[in-house]
Amino acid sequence: MRVVYRPVAATVLAAGTDGAADPEGAFDALYLHSAGALRRQVAVLTGDRELAARAVRRAFDLAWQRWPEVARDSDPAGWLRAAAHTYAMTPWQRLLRRHRKNRGKDAADRGALAQALVRLHPERRRALLLHDGLGLSLAVTAAEVESSTTAAASRIIGARRQLASAAPDEYDGGDAGPHLTALLAAEPGLPEGEPAPAGMREYSERGVRRRTVGAFAAAGVIVLATTVGVIVGPDHSPRPSHSPAQQQVQQPAVPSAGG
Numbered sequence: 001m002r003v004v005y006r007p008v009a010a011t012v013l014a015a016g017t018d019g020a021a022d023p024e025g026a027f028d029a030l031y032l033h034s035a036g037a038l039r040r041q042v043a044v045l046t047g048d049r050e051l052a053a054r055a056v057r058r059a060f061d062l063a064w065q066r067w068p069e070v071a072r073d074s075d076p077a078g079w080l081r082a083a084a085h086t087y088a089m090t091p092w093q094r095l096l097r098r099h100r101k102n103r104g105k106d107a108a109d110r111g112a113l114a115q116a117l118v119r120l121h122p123e124r125r126r127a128l129l130l131h132d133g134l135g136l137s138l139a140v141t142a143a144e145v146e147s148s149t150t151a152a153a154s155r156i157i158g159a160r161r162q163l164a165s166a167a168p169d170e171y172d173g174g175d176a177g178p179h180l181t182a183l184l185a186a187e188p189g190l191p192e193g194e195p196a197p198a199g200m201r202e203y204s205e206r207g208v209r210r211r212t213v214g215a216f217a218a219a220g221v222i223v224l225a226t227t228v229g230v231i232v233g234p235d236h237s238p239r240p241s242h243s244p245a246q247q248q249v250q251q252p253a254v255p256s257a258g259g
Contacts, residue, residue, distance in 0.1 A: 023071065024201065027197065028198065036189035041081065041129065042088045044117070044129065044184055044187060046088050049187075058083070062083050064200070078144070082144055089122045112166070115166075120162055124159035127141055128176060129180060131152070132175055133180030133184060163176065
């Protein structure tokens with residue numbers, strides 16, 4: 001049976017409380033509802049479970065920092081999904097993965113289809129997961145990947161063809177939903193050691209404090225360096241020039257030939 005991931009309204013995530021009056025309770029409900037599924041999605045998208053855990057932490061970190069915005073969103077789980085997917089699919093993350101010793105090991109453990117999926121172009125891969133794997137409409141998929149519906153449909157069709165060519169024994173090129181659902185279900189939820197909802201809020205707040213202290217420290221260093229440079233630096237100011245009249249006055253008199 002195919003699992004369809006539906007958007008969850010902020011009022012439901014708040015577990016019957018007012019998100020504005022009880023932001024901690026609403027955030028904790030969102031974390032408990034979405035964190036495990038989000039981690040599975042990123043693991044399937046990237047073939048990297050370690051990156052998936054980082055992406056989930058990053059998404060919830062941003063969500064807590066911007067909680068008034070997230071709480072008012074019509075689909076808070078979608079807000080988190082977009083944040084986690086974007087973080088995980090950035091080019092610099094792919095560059096980092098190339099230098100990791102276990103690159104591709106997670107995907108290889110899951111078979112030919114999982115390996116073929118992570119070799120797709122990131123835009124195709126993401127559109128396919130959203131539409132076929134999570135059951136989002138084409139319009140919602142296009143909005144989330146910031147493209148037109150025509151472009152999103154083209155990416156989905158291209159991804160299906162590539163997967164069918166790369167793993168013909170596992171996939172025939174039709175709706176990839178059942179296959180992606182199986183990959184998602186095979187992924188574990190949040191690993192041990194991940195913070196609980198309250199711990200996630202504390203993690204985010206510590207990060208904000210560290211960044212604030214770091215910003216003030218950097219500003220102080222810049223001010224200090226500038227001040228020292230002004231005090232001890234060489235004086236490169238141009239010397240005052242004299243007008244021609246002044247030069248004539250200051251010029252010594254030349255004795256005449258008969259003097």
